[in-house]
Amino acid sequence: MNRRDSIRSLFLGSMAGGLALESCVSAPEEVINEKIWQYQYGRTPKEAARDEALLGQQYFENTELNTITRLANLILPPTPEGTVEEAGVPEFIEFMAKDFPGLQTPIRGGLMWLDSYSNRIFGTDFIHSTEDQQHQILDQIAFPDPNTSNQKQEVQFFSLMRNLVMTGYFTSAVGIKELGYKGNQPNVWDGVPDDVLKDHGMSYDASWMPKFVDQSKRNDQAVWDDEGNLIS
Amino acid sequence: MQIIENEKKYDVVIVGSGAGGGMATKVLADSGLKVAVIEAGPFFDPANPAQQTQLKWPHESPRRGAGTTRAFGEFDMAYGGWEIEGEPYNQIGDSQFDWFRSRMLGGRTNHWGRISLRFGPRDFKGKDRDGLGENWPIGYEDIKPYYDKVDKLIGVFGSKEGMYNEPDGYFLPAPKPRLHELYYKKGAEKAGVKVMPSRLSILTKRINNERGICFYCSQCSRSCSVYGDFSAGSCLIFPAQKSGGQVDLYVNSMVREVTTNDEGKATGVLYIDKEDRKEYRVSGKVVVLAASACSTARILLNSKSPQHPNGLGNSSNMVGKYVHDSTGSDRMAFVPDMMNRKRYNEDGVGGMHLYSPWWLDNKKLDFPRGYHIEVWGGLGMPSYGSGFDPNSLNKYLGLKVGGYGNGLREDVKKFYGSVMGMSGRGESIASVDNYCEIDPTTVDEFGIPVLRFNYSWSDYERKQAKHMHDTFEEIIHNMGGVVLGDKPGKDKDYGLLNPGRIIHEVGTTRMGSDPKKSVVNEFEQLHDVDNVFVVDAGPFVSQADKNPTWTILALSWRTSEFIIEQLKKQNI
Numbered sequence: 001m002n003r004r005d006s007i008r009s010l011f012l013g014s015m016a017g018g019l020a021l022e023s024c025v026s027a028p029e030e031v032i033n034e035k036i037w038q039y040q041y042g043r044t045p046k047e048a049a050r051d052e053a054l055l056g057q058q059y060f061e062n063t064e065l066n067t068i069t070r071l072a073n074l075i076l077p078p079t080p081e082g083t084v085e086e087a088g089v090p091e092f093i094e095f096m097a098k099d100f101p102g103l104q105t106p107i108r109g110g111l112m113w114l115d116s117y118s119n120r121i122f123g124t125d126f127i128h129s130t131e132d133q134q135h136q137i138l139d140q141i142a143f144p145d146p147n148t149s150n151q152k153q154e155v156q157f158f159s160l161m162r163n164l165v166m167t168g169y170f171t172s173a174v175g176i177k178e179l180g181y182k183g184n185q186p187n188v189w190d191g192v193p194d195d196v197l198k199d200h201g202m203s204y205d206a207s208w209m210p211k212f213v214d215q216s217k218r219n220d221q222a223v224w225d226d227e228g229n230l231i232s
Numbered sequence: 233m234q235i236i237e238n239e240k241k242y243d244v245v246i247v248g249s250g251a252g253g254g255m256a257t258k259v260l261a262d263s264g265l266k267v268a269v270i271e272a273g274p275f276f277d278p279a280n281p282a283q284q285t286q287l288k289w290p291h292e293s294p295r296r297g298a299g300t301t302r303a304f305g306e307f308d309m310a311y312g313g314w315e316i317e318g319e320p321y322n323q324i325g326d327s328q329f330d331w332f333r334s335r336m337l338g339g340r341t342n343h344w345g346r347i348s349l350r351f352g353p354r355d356f357k358g359k360d361r362d363g364l365g366e367n368w369p370i371g372y373e374d375i376k377p378y379y380d381k382v383d384k385l386i387g388v389f390g391s392k393e394g395m396y397n398e399p400d401g402y403f404l405p406a407p408k409p410r411l412h413e414l415y416y417k418k419g420a421e422k423a424g425v426k427v428m429p430s431r432l433s434i435l436t437k438r439i440n441n442e443r444g445i446c447f448y449c450s451q452c453s454r455s456c457s458v459y460g461d462f463s464a465g466s467c468l469i470f471p472a473q474k475s476g477g478q479v480d481l482y483v484n485s486m487v488r489e490v491t492t493n494d495e496g497k498a499t500g501v502l503y504i505d506k507e508d509r510k511e512y513r514v515s516g517k518v519v520v521l522a523a524s525a526c527s528t529a530r531i532l533l534n535s536k537s538p539q540h541p542n543g544l545g546n547s548s549n550m551v552g553k554y555v556h557d558s559t560g561s562d563r564m565a566f567v568p569d570m571m572n573r574k575r576y577n578e579d580g581v582g583g584m585h586l587y588s589p590w591w592l593d594n595k596k597l598d599f600p601r602g603y604h605i606e607v608w609g610g611l612g613m614p615s616y617g618s619g620f621d622p623n624s625l626n627k628y629l630g631l632k633v634g635g636y637g638n639g640l641r642e643d644v645k646k647f648y649g650s651v652m653g654m655s656g657r658g659e660s661i662a663s664v665d666n667y668c669e670i671d672p673t674t675v676d677e678f679g680i681p682v683l684r685f686n687y688s689w690s691d692y693e694r695k696q697a698k699h700m701h702d703t704f705e706e707i708i709h710n711m712g713g714v715v716l717g718d719k720p721g722k723d724k725d726y727g728l729l730n731p732g733r734i735i736h737e738v739g740t741t742r743m744g745s746d747p748k749k750s751v752v753n754e755f756e757q758l759h760d761v762d763n764v765f766v767v768d769a770g771p772f773v774s775q776a777d778k779n780p781t782w783t784i785l786a787l788s789w790r791t792s793e794f795i796i797e798q799l800k801k802q803n804i
Contacts (some may be wrong), residue, residue: 041292042285044274044311046303051294075636090290095294143634146627159621162636166619170644171290171297176614178641179648183579184287184613186447191408196574202414211391211429213405213436218445221438224384228392228402230437 054098060108067111067127067160068093074134075165082174089168094163103160110157117154188215235502238514240380240480242268243799245500245516247531248485250339251781252767252788253522254464255382259792260269260520262479265799268339268514269469270503272523273311273335276342278455278466285309286454290615297615303332305615309342309455310334314732318677322684327554329685330732337483338465339524339736342455345583346432346462347606347779348388349482350379352397355776356631362600364661364692368773369745369754372399378786386462386785387439390431398589405436406430407448409585410578410628412609412652415567417586419711425605425703426591433462433782434581442471450612454581461582482514488680489535489544490519490764496539498764501531514714518763518795519802522788526555526668526772529740530683532751533670545741545758550751552668554742556775558734559603559658561697561720561727563704566625567714572651577648578611590658590777595605599695602777603658605703611649619644625651628714651716654707656700659777660693662739666731687731697728736780741770755794756787764804767791 035055043051045147060068070082072093084090094101097103122129126137141158144151151159169175191212197203204212223232243265246253252735253269262269278281285307290296299305303313312334321331334340353372356363376399383402390403406429409417417427434446443466444458452461459466472478484506491499491513500515521528529552543551583606590602623643626633671684701719708715720727731737744750747759756771758764767788769780776783798804 012728013375034439035294039294041288041307047306047474050301055294066577076640079638079640079641081641092294092296096298099295099298099300138636142636143632151388159634162622162640163620166622166644167296167614167616170614170619171616173289173291175619176289176291179614179645180575181611181613182575182577183611184289184449184451186449187577187579189407189448189577189580192411192414192578193574193576195599196411196576197414199574200411200414200420200569204408204414208429211406212408218437219439222387222404224402228380228400230403230405232437 033093054095057098058094059097059104061092063092064108064111067114068107070127070134071161072165072168073115074138075162076169080168081178082172084165084169086174087169087172089165089172092168093164106157106160110154110161113154113157188218190215235511235513238512240268240514242266242480242514242516244268244518244520244795245270245514246522246568247501248272248522248524248527248768249337249469249481250341250464250524250768251784252769254338254341254468255785255788256520256767256792257479258468258472259320259789260795261472261479261642262475263796264478265796266286266478266518266564268480268482270485270487270501270514271337272486272506273337273339273483274394274512275481275483276309276311276336276338276455277365277470278309278342278459279457279461284454284457286451286457287449290613295616299616300609304343304453307451308453310340311336319682320674320676321682322671322674324684324686327686327688329687330730331529331683331737332683332732332735333524336483336611338455340461341464341781343453344781345779346434346452347583348431348433348462348782349604349778350399350401351375351776351778351783352399354397355774355778358601358659358774362594364600365774366662366742366744369743375783375786375790378789379782381789382782382785386433386467387435387443388431388433388782389429389436391429393428395589403431404435404439407581407585408437410580410610411573412567412570412649413584413586413607415670415713416607416652416654416707416722419707419709419713420588422710423703423706424591425588425707430584430587432581432583434583435460442474443467446581448579448581450579450582462746481513484792485512485701485782486678486680487523487531488678489531490521491515492535492537492539492544492761494539496537496761498544498761504680506678509678514540515798518765520795521764521766521770522768524768525737525740525772526683528766528768528770529555529668530670530680532683532741538613540760545751545764547760548751550742550746550749552683552740553664553666554662555666555668555737556660556739556773557731558736558779559660559689559693559696560655560729560734561700562653562655562729563701563708563727564651564653564716565708565711566628566651566716567711567713568628568650569712570674571646573611573649575611579613580610584608585622589592597699599692600661601659601692601696601698603656603696603700604777606655606657607652608655609649609652625649628661652713654704654734656704657699657734657736657779658693658696658700659775661690662742662774663690689725689728689731694725694728698726701727705784736775737770738769738772738775738780741766742773743771744773756791759796765791765795
């Protein structure tokens with residue numbers, strides 16, 4: 001058994017019988033296996049079983065997913081840096097609705113509102129209206145009233161979708177690259193770069209310098225004198 | 233259903249594998265004793281690829297790090313949380329105590345903040361200072377040699393500061409502060425708040441050949457795969473096994489009670505194997521409880537026998553009493569000078585590189601005891617929630633909030649790294665009216681009666697939280713920042729978090745020389761039963777404005793030496 005197979009069996013073995021779930025469309029087994037394989041990151045057997053069950057269901061109808069995808073593209077239109085599809089935003093929103101069922105009704109209801117409103121104003125549902133018409137609708141709901149904490153339903157719905165799209169994008173590989181996050185890899189921290197310090201008018205106190213790690217000696221085993229002074 | 237007897241006889245049966253249990257395992261096994269460690273959760277090794285979350289990206293998960301299954305986000309290395317399915321606990325009246333449990337080898341040490349502070353001389357004698365609570369029966373001088381040994385064995389970075397109540401130790405060198413920490417230093421020092429390098433049990437320098445050195449990924453909360461931070465499994469239990477110690481691990485084993493004989497002495501423990509759901513008995517000459525303050529109290533209270541009708545070690549009626557957590561309150565700041573930051577890898581160690589120890593004299597204040605300030609922020613890895621309200625900070629710049637389109641990308645990039653926060657963590661006063669006890673109406677899924685809590689804060693803690701917010705606001709103002717959110721008022725207990733939220737609960741089996749007023753003696757030995765010891769935070773008389781782990785470790789080492797000596801002398 002290679003590593004891939006053993007992790008796969010870790011996921012699958014624990015979940016026999018966990019797939020029959022209520023009222024949701026079940027995906028074919030190969031599709032589930034493929035999805036599970038995408039995700040391997042230290043789950044307990046119970047967590048992995050839960051994930052497998054969720055990944056095996058579909059909550060949103062395909063038409064709803066199309067509207068979510070369109071909405072996501074209006075919130076973050078494609079650029080050379082990355083698209084919401086490359087960031088897996090629609091799949092992420094589909095998953096979150098199952099992972100956190102409290103999202104289901106606000107999103108489904110909001111999508112319905114979007115179509116009703118579009119039908120009323122433009123005589124066609126949201127996804128079939130023109131881009132200009134879609135912008136006109138969003139202009140009504142994308143700016144929360146700064147003077148109230150009780151935003152209207154459609155405004156709350158759009159804020160929720162914007163949050164999910166933004167977080168979905170900026171937690172994706174393309175989004176993280178665009179943001180410019182440089183970490184999550186082995187390195188040696190030796191302080192804020194000099195030019196940054198200078199830009200911010202900051203410096204490291206001379207009196208503090210002896211307290212800091214001399215990274216050239218990080219591999220030398222620590223030795224102290226009797227007073228607790230590090231001498232290696 | 234029959235109880236299944238384990239044939240093996242142990243010198244010591246240890247319940248729990250966190251800081252206290254891990255240290256007892258190491259010291260007792262190293263001395264040649266035969267040890268059984270009973271852990272309620274599964275085996276865990278941060279180096280095991282199937283369990284590892286360190287260095288995973290948010291997009292390796294379908295929920296991008298959201299906390300649906302783990303309270304601090306799904307990459308956090310605590311199997312459990314404030315709520316665990318099948319393991320309820322209850323409240324008395326309108327009490328709101330939140331009880332965090334982590335069910336795994338190493339317990340909560342796999343995810344904790346690694347803040348490793350010694351209690352100072354004043355911390356052991358609080359009553360002498362203000363007449364509140366109780367003094368410890370021991371002082372700093374009793375525990376200092378053990379703090380020294382813990383520093384050298386486990387490793388802690390810090391700096392020698394020569395402050396009386398923040399005793400120096402054997403420190404590894406500290407990492408340089410991050411940018412937002414320099415802003416904090418500037419603002420805090422202007423407000424007269426002392427700032428110094430933090431003290432975390434993370435290896436900034438080699439300490440031995442078994443453990444790796446920190447490679448600055450900032451993910452200690454995920455438990456380090458090269459053992460560069462302190463977790464009880466990787467730094468105490470595995471080394472005890474590797475050096476030839478006789479250590480048997482019983483995982484997924486939920487202890488119900490300590491068993492006793494006709495003389496009332498402990499003979500071992502009864503546990504439920506979570507896999508086959510059968511009851512087992514494992515016996516030993518000595519039982520060491522390290523299940524965490526509240527779990528240990530629960531086990532003792534559930535260990536009723538004709539010899540101990542009120543529960544084991546509870547002739548004083550003190551088991552479960554005086555439970556107390558640290559006070560805690562937080563505030564965030566937006567620092568316009570930190571907008572549009574140049575990007576570089578600012579991960580650093582897992583946690584803050586500097587902090588503020590308690591710096592004031594209570595004689596001039598309207599509350600007793602103090603708090604320390606933790607600092608957070610920086611160019612961290614995005615996770616679920618990053619990008620929410622992408623431009624809400626625009627309101628401080630006179631710009632439009634909300635909208636859609638690619639301007640949002642620029643907003644997120646503009647504000648990245650410009651928000652930071654502060655957390656006050658302080659000392660509460662232990663009170664006999666704050667307690668946990670067995671709830672006769674409820675059992676967990678293993679049939680074990682559960683705890684119910686009665687806990688309320690007093691004005692001592694509320695006034696301290698109010699002071700925290702006054703301080704935070706002054707510091708934020710001094711560093712040119714904008715305070716985010718409204719100042720929590722009296723109706724919100726000045727922002728004081730629920731007890732249990734800081735996860736420093738201690739005091740349920742408190743230490744004392746009077747068996748009528750305390751549960752264990754200064755060697756953490758039950759007054760009532762000489763072969764039962766408690767080495768978690770239960771014996772803490774008071775919590776100090778420090779994190780409890782370093783003191784749990786030092787006391788557990790001291791107690792373990794006492795056990796070895798007593799066994800040699802055949803006293804127990």
